[in-house]
Amino acid sequence: MRKQSSSSSSMASTKLTLLLTTFLFSSLPFTFSQAKSSEDSEPYVGVNIGTDVSKLISPSEIVSFLQAQKISHVRLYDADQDILKSLARTKIRVMISVPNNQLLAIGSSNTTAASWIDRNVVAFYPETLITGVSVGDEVLTTVPSSSPLLLPAIESLYNALVSSNLHTQIKISTPHAASVILDTFPPSQAFFNQSLTQYILPLLQFLSKTGSPLMMNLYPYYVFMQNKGVVPLDNALFKPLTPSKEMVDPNTLLHYTSVLDAMIDAAYFSMKNLNITDVVVQVSESGWPSKGDSKEPYATIDNADTYNSNLIKHVLDRSGTPLHPETTSSVYIYELFNEDLRSPPLSEANWGLFYGNFTPVYLLHVSGSGTFLANDTTNLTYCIAMDGVDQRTLQAALDWACGPGRANCSEIQPGEDCYYPNNVKNHASYAFDSYYQKEGKAAGSCDFKGVATITTTDPSHGSCTFPGSKKMSNKTKQAVNSTHISGAAERSRFIAFSSKELVVSFSSLLFFHLMTPC
């Protein structure tokens, strides 16, 4: 659903998706219930990673970061060998992908499909916990000429997995753009674009037969942007609503408080129209940009934070959708890193939860929702000296920190990495951060009589690494070659977002309007 990148960089255009993977459903046909016993069956939140990042960090550092953030499921937009290697013997589950440009080869040759599985799955499994293969991305809408090859490619790959006896552990599916579904609102009237049924119906039958999910890239942000004044912002952002603001489906009388739930149920109704009732929806991409140009006034840090925080809570609350309260779709947040190399509009470069150097763009508000990201994001904080404070108070605080406070001040001694700039403020910042980290960021440990402040921006500079960033830093945060794979071709996965399609898809959004008493 992202706009095509026009980045001319030859590297870093590989897409990886980090996600908290594993599919949700049991293998029993015609049951919708999730296996209760295994932790693998819990709905999860994952994070997509794009790598159009100017200073991309090495695979091993990315993996350390994932572990620190307790991100336990990963999806790559390809099958980067270095990342798969780095993920070995971690508990991180990974879904790998077949880029669109490989569909032709794989869809037309069983041998090619088998060798793809050998090279990218069998060679790593089970040391690397590969849990899924997503085949192509938004193929039916992005590269319609490849549509006839999609199912053959999926089937060939599946057959190769069967030969290796890995088909029960590793699921195969393909992500769709939201625009394959028409008349999403009200959800009960939604249906798959009939011109695509010839591909979608057999695909759904395959998913049903193999217990695989229907993957959908769903962006309430775009629905909202294309239907301003019709879709209330609060519905798009999962904010708690007064009953009068809930959307009511006139056919089912189901109440919708969020656009995402309506989109998910639209997918269920669309499948039901084709008599498919046992395939679970998985949201392969969803998110909200934190910054945009003048035409994107709703791309703000607050909205992005609200959307993603509420999205995480929504999944972890396991409340399902109005139509299927028993089934909560897993969601992969788009995306882990801001991709600064992406071309305008500005929002394109601002979908990330983190900057490419691991600094959070904003702190999610998900405390109480378990272990994912919430507190760990908040952990990426540092204590530094405030600007414009009295030098003598600062000096006294520095002396206290390095003395009685027992901060580790060795790095600010002459000749050490953090000695320069040689001034009280810099030295105090280092000492404060050392103390703060040593105290486990306890409340009150970043005060120093009011001359210290907490920041989420890593104060490290040059070769000087601050105590709070030590765990992640590897001194050389240089762009690395190792994540460079099928860059150029991969870029083609991004369909230009077609506002026309959406307007058509959501023309019956008037329903919101009609159902919302003034």
Ligand SMILES: *[C@@H]1O[C@H](CO)[C@@H](O)[C@H](O)[C@H]1NC(C)=O
């Ligand atoms: C730092 O980089 C070195 C060399 O590239 C690598 O061997 C090491 O594992 C890295 N450390 C971390 C924590 O990523």
Ligand SMILES: *[C@@H]1O[C@H](CO)[C@@H](O)[C@H](O)[C@H]1NC(C)=O
């Ligand atoms: C691949 O194998 C399947 C099942 O063995 C067979 O039906 C199909 O025709 C083969 N496809 C190609 C392109 O050889």
Ligand SMILES: *[C@@H]1O[C@H](CO)[C@@H](O)[C@H](O)[C@H]1NC(C)=O
């Ligand atoms: C349905 O799909 C066809 C084929 O891709 C496309 O040409 C058409 O515009 C789509 N219809 C709508 C209403 O989006």
Ligand SMILES: *[C@@H]1O[C@H](CO)[C@@H](O)[C@H](O)[C@H]1NC(C)=O
């Ligand atoms: C779905 O089932 C109904 C009733 O059995 C049947 O009339 C209809 O043709 C089926 N539709 C498809 C797409 O199979």
Ligand SMILES: *[C@@H]1O[C@H](CO)[C@@H](O)[C@H](O)[C@H]1NC(C)=O
């Ligand atoms: C996250 O923070 C909340 C509130 O401070 C706390 O209740 C919860 O236990 C924390 N979770 C983790 C995993 O530390």
Ligand SMILES: *[C@@H]1O[C@H](CO)[C@@H](O)[C@H](O)[C@H]1NC(C)=O
């Ligand atoms: C102080 O920091 C330096 C540099 O990071 C480190 O080498 C040293 O072991 C630390 N000393 C103590 C007592 O932790």
Ligand SMILES: *[C@@H]1O[C@H](CO)[C@@H](O)[C@H](O)[C@H]1NC(C)=O
């Ligand atoms: C976050 O900080 C708390 C308090 O210092 C610590 O107990 C916890 O282990 C940290 N989490 C991570 C992922 O580092």
Ligand SMILES: *[C@@H]1O[C@H](CO)[C@@H](O)[C@H](O)[C@H]1NC(C)=O
């Ligand atoms: C990166 O890879 C390219 C092509 O594989 C190679 O020409 C270049 O020297 C590499 N750069 C580094 C820094 O390794």
